[in-house]
Amino acid sequence: MGVVHGDLMTLNIGPQHPSTHGVLRLKVKTDGEIISEVEPIIGYLHRCFEKHCENVTYEQVIPYTDRCDYIAAMNNNFGYAVTVEELMEIKVPERVEYIRVIVAELNRIASHLLALGAYGLDVGAFTPFLYMFRDRERILDLFETLCGARLLYNYIWVGGVSHDLPPGFIGAVYSFLDYFEPKIEEYNELLTYNKIFIERTGDVGVMPPEVAVSYGVTGPNLRGSGVKWDIRKDEPYSIYDKFDFDIPVGAGEMGTVGDCWDRYYVRMVEMKESVKITRQALKGIPAGDVHQALPKKIRPPQGSIYKRTESPRGDLAYYIVSDGSPIPYRLKMRSPAFTALSVLSEISQGWMMSDVLAILGSLDIVLGEIDR
Amino acid sequence: MSDEQIKLIEKAVANALAGDMDAINDIEDRVTRSKAKAALVKAKRLAKATTPAEDPSNTDELKVGDSAPTEKSLSEKVAACLNEKFPNSLEAEDVNGHIQMKGKNWFKIAQYLRDNPDFLFDSLQCVTGYDFGEGEDLEVRYNLHSMTHNHTIEIRIKTDRNNPKVPSVEQVWRIGDWFERETFDMYGIEFEGHSNMIRILCPEDWEGWPLRKDYETQETYHGIVVPKVKDGWE
Numbered sequence: 001m002g003v004v005h006g007d008l009m010t011l012n013i014g015p016q017h018p019s020t021h022g023v024l025r026l027k028v029k030t031d032g033e034i035i036s037e038v039e040p041i042i043g044y045l046h047r048c049f050e051k052h053c054e055n056v057t058y059e060q061v062i063p064y065t066d067r068c069d070y071i072a073a074m075n076n077n078f079g080y081a082v083t084v085e086e087l088m089e090i091k092v093p094e095r096v097e098y099i100r101v102i103v104a105e106l107n108r109i110a111s112h113l114l115a116l117g118a119y120g121l122d123v124g125a126f127t128p129f130l131y132m133f134r135d136r137e138r139i140l141d142l143f144e145t146l147c148g149a150r151l152l153y154n155y156i157w158v159g160g161v162s163h164d165l166p167p168g169f170i171g172a173v174y175s176f177l178d179y180f181e182p183k184i185e186e187y188n189e190l191l192t193y194n195k196i197f198i199e200r201t202g203d204v205g206v207m208p209p210e211v212a213v214s215y216g217v218t219g220p221n222l223r224g225s226g227v228k229w230d231i232r233k234d235e236p237y238s239i240y241d242k243f244d245f246d247i248p249v250g251a252g253e254m255g256t257v258g259d260c261w262d263r264y265y266v267r268m269v270e271m272k273e274s275v276k277i278t279r280q281a282l283k284g285i286p287a288g289d290v291h292q293a294l295p296k297k298i299r300p301p302q303g304s305i306y307k308r309t310e311s312p313r314g315d316l317a318y319y320i321v322s323d324g325s326p327i328p329y330r331l332k333m334r335s336p337a338f339t340a341l342s343v344l345s346e347i348s349q350g351w352m353m354s355d356v357l358a359i360l361g362s363l364d365i366v367l368g369e370i371d372r
Numbered sequence: 373m374s375d376e377q378i379k380l381i382e383k384a385v386a387n388a389l390a391g392d393m394d395a396i397n398d399i400e401d402r403v404t405r406s407k408a409k410a411a412l413v414k415a416k417r418l419a420k421a422t423t424p425a426e427d428p429s430n431t432d433e434l435k436v437g438d439s440a441p442t443e444k445s446l447s448e449k450v451a452a453c454l455n456e457k458f459p460n461s462l463e464a465e466d467v468n469g470h471i472q473m474k475g476k477n478w479f480k481i482a483q484y485l486r487d488n489p490d491f492l493f494d495s496l497q498c499v500t501g502y503d504f505g506e507g508e509d510l511e512v513r514y515n516l517h518s519m520t521h522n523h524t525i526e527i528r529i530k531t532d533r534n535n536p537k538v539p540s541v542e543q544v545w546r547i548g549d550w551f552e553r554e555t556f557d558m559y560g561i562e563f564e565g566h567s568n569m570i571r572i573l574c575p576e577d578w579e580g581w582p583l584r585k586d587y588e589t590q591e592t593y594h595g596i597v598v599p600k601v602k603d604g605w606e
Contacts, residue, residue: 043573050558051582088394213494213519216547227519234522299397306498306515306526319500319513324397334498334515342550371573 006031011353015044021118022367024341026356033352038345045371053331058084058158058298061331066152068333069369071114072312074107074143077156079309082237083318084158086307087300095288096160097239101281102173103146103155105274109180110139111312112220112267112274115364119264120191122361123200128191135183138176145169159294170282177275184272192268201264203255205359207347212258215346216339219314220270221363224250224263231310243280245273260362267364299326313337313364333372337365381408388412447471447525450491454481463530470513470526478529479539479565485516486544492518493525496545499552501559502528506586510536510559531561540566558583 014025023044029037049068053061065080066073078100085092117132140150145166147155155162191197207217209225222229230247232240248269250262300322308317314336321330340363348356380399385408387395396412399405451471455462458481463472473481485493493516502511514527531538540563542548552563553572560581563569570576579590589598 043571043575046573048582054583210494211546214546216496216545216551229519295394297397299394301397306524308497315497317498317515319498319515321502330500330502332498332500338550339547342547346546 008036013357018121021361021365024365024367024370026344026360028353028356030353035348035351035353035356038348038356040341040344042341042367042370045367047372049333049372050331053328055327057326058300058328061328062157063152063154065333066154067368068335068372069311069313069316069337069366070151071366072107072111073151073153074103074155075111075309075311076316077153078104078238079307079311079316080318081156081158082309083305083307083320084298084300087303087305087320087322088158088295088298090159090293090295092159092293093288093290094239094286096290096293098281098285099161099165099290100156100238101240101243102278102285103143103153105278105281106139106142106173108274108312109271110136112271113139115312116187116191116264116267119361119364120197123197123358125191125194125197128187131183131187131190135180138179142169142172142176145172157294158298160290160292164290170285173278173282177279181272181275184268187268192265198254198261200355200358201254201260201362203259203261204355205260205347205351205362206256207258207263207343209258211343211346215343217314217343218336218339219310219312220266221263221314221340221343223247224266224362225258226250226252226262231308231315235308237307237309240277242284243277245276248273260358263362263364297326299324308334311336313366313369314340333369335369335372337363337367337369341365341370377404377407380404381411384408385411385415389415446523450485450525453488453490454484457484470528472528472530475529475531475538479541479544482541482544492520494519494545496541496547496551497524499548499555501555501561501583503559503583503585507533509533510561510584512538512555512561514541536561537564538562539564542566557581560584 008029008031011028011030012025013028015023025041025044027039027041028035049064052064062077062080065076069076113132113136117129120128143153144150146169147153147163207221207225209227212222212225212227218229226249228247228249231237233247248266250257250266252259252262253265254261302322302324304319304321306317306319308315310316315334316336317334319332319334320328323329344360344363348359351359381404384395384399389412396405396408399408447469451462454471458477461474461477461481463474485491495517497515497517500513502513504511509530510533511528511530515524516527517524529538536559538561540548540552542552542563542565549566549568550572552566553568553570555561556563556569557571557573558581571578574582578593580587589600591598
């Protein structure tokens, strides 16, 4: 008996659909309930980021980077600032480095909370979303006291940060961490080891490591496939080499290495590691002036640079070419979510319609960053 | 020129020769600054003429900021290896943090770089289009990375502005598919051998190549007036 093939049906998901995490259209070709092809169609949120950058000064680019990955704006500021600093050979004060690491790791936790909560929603668990948003709110409150903004911070500048820590901030972060750490166990009980959740995600959408590498997938998605690669460890920038933390990788606990559950769980464990880093940074933070190294004019010498940093979604890199003027000649952003989305077609073939949304959710994409 | 100005310029040039370009860039007065820059070029030329031993950092070429000694030697190693395996495929012999290559054999070279056990560049990190300016050439820049050896190189391929064509590496690194579509979308560089060379971020019927330096926005799109960008952003 051969396999019976029916006619392929083309189905459109999006551009406006709650489970596409933004404005994304998926052109799905299905054979009955089985997926034979998924073609993501992107560009609905294209705002000409790179073209804009060629018309504004280096300082003015920073608010634009906020708006690329609006879930983890601190990390985007961070990556950009580090890149321009390396091009200009600026050494920033120790205090600034510590502040940056603290806010970047807090933002990583906030980003992962949103990713995990929304992932629960994608596969039908509504409650964990509310718990995770409750805790994410606390981080946003901390950021509000820090710089006045809750989502788009414009906080990390080239050569420094916009404000020093407000009085009582360190204590507030400590008490948040004390509150938050036990909550991770709560999420695990609520969602991670839930039988229905495991059925929906374990063994689904397996991404073998060589596929992940070939598609340029990075960050938690790559680590979910069992590849131990983290720029904070393998190519340390800022002061990440001073901290002691582990890189969690997927182990195939609930199925095969590289399935949706692994990608989900890597993020869960990563939050613990972020807490660890934040605690060490809070302990070691020195005194100093955060505005000391701010350059009067940002006018990098002629040259080009490609610099990678670890955002919550993976390798976030900026390629900057300077012609010696205060305006970038060329600025390219290598977005981790862009590469993560490109693998969707490959890993969702042969799965059911409902699994495609589970796979898409597990990749944790942000359309603002994909379309730029 | 006042004595004070001359002194300022001399000091700034001395600092710049020592590697601190900010000394010149920080001069407030525009005329003085440009004079200082001219003096710097002159000083550099003089230094080159007197000392035949060339200092690579003094060339006016665009310099890669990230020039750790190990990385530089890797680029040189790769270039030497490619010169041997694929003669006449390099555009320039000297390696200055990146490898300037001809487009001709790029697909085969890419496969070689990925599979050679010494290099194992299994990850294509980034593809950047680049425009040298109105009427000049276009360029594609590839940042390669090896997961095994944890090293990176940059490869640049120039192509003609009026007929920009570069071989596609979609089959070598799968992410090449989307990266090349993006470069095509923004610069109009066609990647030969790509299975689906269509726009990715802009709408399919958009006119022109937005990131080229001589780009002019179309006036209307489906009857909607495209707002003109005013000169000088606030």
